[in-house]
Amino acid sequence: AQRVTQPEKLLSVFKGAPVELKCNYSYSGSPELFWYVQYSRQRLQLLLRHISRESIKGFTADLNKGETSFHLKKPFAQEEDSAMYYCALSMGSSNTGKLIFGQGTTLQVKP
């Protein structure tokens, strides 16, 4: 069955420290992976998608098909990065656009 796992409910780091939010997925086909972010009192929004291979707000994520992972990384965390982060999987061949979300990880960046 298709599944997305984010093993950490809470990740707490100090400002300036590196950050890695883990995401593992289970899907036998060709996946498309996303990271969504929800800042306090704001709506959920797309942060990045693996096919774009871009860096947004200093965050990057690389799809590792061998390890079925899509970890989100940032070399130097900022306080404004504090938010809830969700990893999501789209079963690429689907034409309904459905996403499967992980449980979410709260990132807390301390001053």
Place this chain on the structure above:
Amino acid sequence: DAGITQSPRHKVTETGTPVTLRCHQTENHRYMYWYRQDPGHGLRLIHYSYGVKDTDKGEVSDGYSVSRSKTEDFLLTLESATSSQTSVYFCAIGLAGKNIQYFGAGTRLSVL
């Protein structure tokens, strides 16, 4: 905000009463989704729609029904609300062919 509005934003209701949440979009997107957000579970898909009168069940559809009589409106109904349906409900629209979704601001529902 991709022209998505949810109403109401907050609701408190009693067990056993029917509740309808509304999602409205202004940009004529074909795909719409309803999720619930719960601690430890992330976002789980309740129902989705791929056009007027075309809907299908998601992962956690029991106790919920939906309707889409117009492109712009996607309604979620809790037929007889239970305390386990206390949650934050999010509507999303999907960009065709891109698997990207844009979310509404959410509705916080408390069932007492």
